[in-house]
Amino acid sequence: MAESDGNVCPKETRQSNAVFGIGTGITMTDAEITGSKLPTNSQVLRCYMFHQREGLTLNRTRHENAKIVLKQIILFYNKANIPTITEKKACEKIISLFQKNAKLRELPVNRRSSLSAQVKLKEAEIELSKTFPIWAKDAEKIMKNKEDIEFLQSMKTDRVASFGSHDRKLASQLKCKEVRIKKKDE
Numbered sequence: 001m002a003e004s005d006g007n008v009c010p011k012e013t014r015q016s017n018a019v020f021g022i023g024t025g026i027t028m029t030d031a032e033i034t035g036s037k038l039p040t041n042s043q044v045l046r047c048y049m050f051h052q053r054e055g056l057t058l059n060r061t062r063h064e065n066a067k068i069v070l071k072q073i074i075l076f077y078n079k080a081n082i083p084t085i086t087e088k089k090a091c092e093k094i095i096s097l098f099q100k101n102a103k104l105r106e107l108p109v110n111r112r113s114s115l116s117a118q119v120k121l122k123e124a125e126i127e128l129s130k131t132f133p134i135w136a137k138d139a140e141k142i143m144k145n146k147e148d149i150e151f152l153q154s155m156k157t158d159r160v161a162s163f164g165s166h167d168r169k170l171a172s173q174l175k176c177k178e179v180r181i182k183k184k185d186e
Contacts (some may be wrong), residue, residue: 020112020130021104021124026050033072034160038080038155041097042128044069048098062098066091073132079163081148083136090134097132100124131155 020026022045030046031054033039039047051065060068077084084090100148102123106118135152136142143149154161 019105021101021121022046023047026053026067031142033069033076035076035166037159038076038082038131039073040092041132043132044073044094044132045097045101048094052098062095063091066094069094070134073134077134080151081143081145082152083139083142084134085136093132093134112123123185131159 021028022042026049028045028050030050031045033047035043045100048065048069051060051068052062055065067087070087073090074084085093101124104120107120111117112121133156139152140149143152151161151163
């Protein structure tokens, strides 16, 4: 793409948009957490980074951005009937996740290919693939439904379980209700 003065602008590529430590660049699709499982650390981090960047122009604090992301996460935990920690502690976990990743992204470009940096990167990838944990300490003792307990156990380990078709239908109904309420408020 050429500018009017004859200089050529560098083309934007997927690799040039990549964010070290989390992969592809942050886009509008990261603004909303979706899926049929509890969110991963990666989904939460990307969503928070989107809202953090957006929040700079809107003068929002880190905590306000974390609350926006938490509202999305809580929907998944409510759908699975899993008790959660307090809002304040959950927001602190979101911010902490961002700060840990920021340390990785602060590595100088010339050191990113070193062995120690690659080990840190691999550890970060493993951590980002895990479920974002905001369940209460004694969640499994509090929960009554056997299927919900099994779902939580799967989310803690192999992440194989997902919301059933009944839950998808319920999620769709809740989404429609949310849209109706939003339209009514407007």
